[in-house]
Amino acid sequence: MIEREHQRVPYAVAVQFRSASSFLIAYSVNVSRGGIFLETHHDLPVGTPLELSFEIPGAGSVGLGGHVAWRRGPESPEGPAGLGIEFLDISAGLATVIDRLVSDYQGLQVLIVAHDAKDRMSLSRMVKSIVSSAEILIAGDAAVAETLLTDDVDLAVIDLDGDPEGGLAAIRLARSLAAPVPAIALASTKRLRDHARAAGADELTGNPPAFEELQLAVVRGLSRPIAVR
Numbered sequence: 001m002i003e004r005e006h007q008r009v010p011y012a013v014a015v016q017f018r019s020a021s022s023f024l025i026a027y028s029v030n031v032s033r034g035g036i037f038l039e040t041h042h043d044l045p046v047g048t049p050l051e052l053s054f055e056i057p058g059a060g061s062v063g064l065g066g067h068v069a070w071r072r073g074p075e076s077p078e079g080p081a082g083l084g085i086e087f088l089d090i091s092a093g094l095a096t097v098i099d100r101l102v103s104d105y106q107g108l109q110v111l112i113v114a115h116d117a118k119d120r121m122s123l124s125r126m127v128k129s130i131v132s133s134a135e136i137l138i139a140g141d142a143a144v145a146e147t148l149l150t151d152d153v154d155l156a157v158i159d160l161d162g163d164p165e166g167g168l169a170a171i172r173l174a175r176s177l178a179a180p181v182p183a184i185a186l187a188s189t190k191r192l193r194d195h196a197r198a199a200g201a202d203e204l205t206g207n208p209p210a211f212e213e214l215q216l217a218v219v220r221g222l223s224r225p226i227a228v229r
Helices: 020-029 093-101 117-130 142-148 165-178 190-199 211-223
Strands: 002-004 007-009 012-018 035-039 048-057 060-072 082-087 109-113 134-141 155-159 183-186 203-205
Touching: 007 035, 020 048, 020 093, 020 211, 035 155, 060 093, 082 190, 093 134, 109 117, 109 142, 109 165, 117 134, 117 155, 117 211, 134 142, 155 165, 155 211, 165 183, 183 211, 190 203, 203 211
Parallel strands: 012 048, 109 134, 109 155, 155 183, 183 203
Antiparallel strands: 002 007, 035 082, 048 060, 060 082
């Protein structure tokens, strides 16, 4: 509830996840630790109480209470604008949902798009080191990527240096799906990274990326909600 002109006004946030897998990763990385970052330009004061409704494919809605613990503005060099939410409690109902999702878990599919064969193999090994259960799909060009990019893919990792136009086309295709596939763009120049951001890439890294840089991008890409309302 928010105090406005001496009246208590409820404030609710609906957080929609792309898949059960994306919610499970968000849970394992953030929610189970008592909080989550919501990427949004809607600003609220620190301390604002919230009611959050998580929309999870295959599980419906799960509600949690929390409050704004910290904020990040649109001009921050540390990352995208948004709110850091601290949960007031983790309900027993959420534990039941997690148990059901885990029992039905089918694993992740990660598409790697890279023109160079050695780069494809190197990226495959790195992604498997980050998410050992992932099934890796490989595309050497945009035409193959187009045949593999479906709603079943959980993440696309796209190397722009070997074929910039093809890589940008793959990013745009990932974003055009009914349930947009999160896309990580790897580029060695700021110019290419800027083009990737304009095309809709969710995460940007250098090329080749350091393992820790790619790890952070993969986890953020997989766990990011597709909508915060």
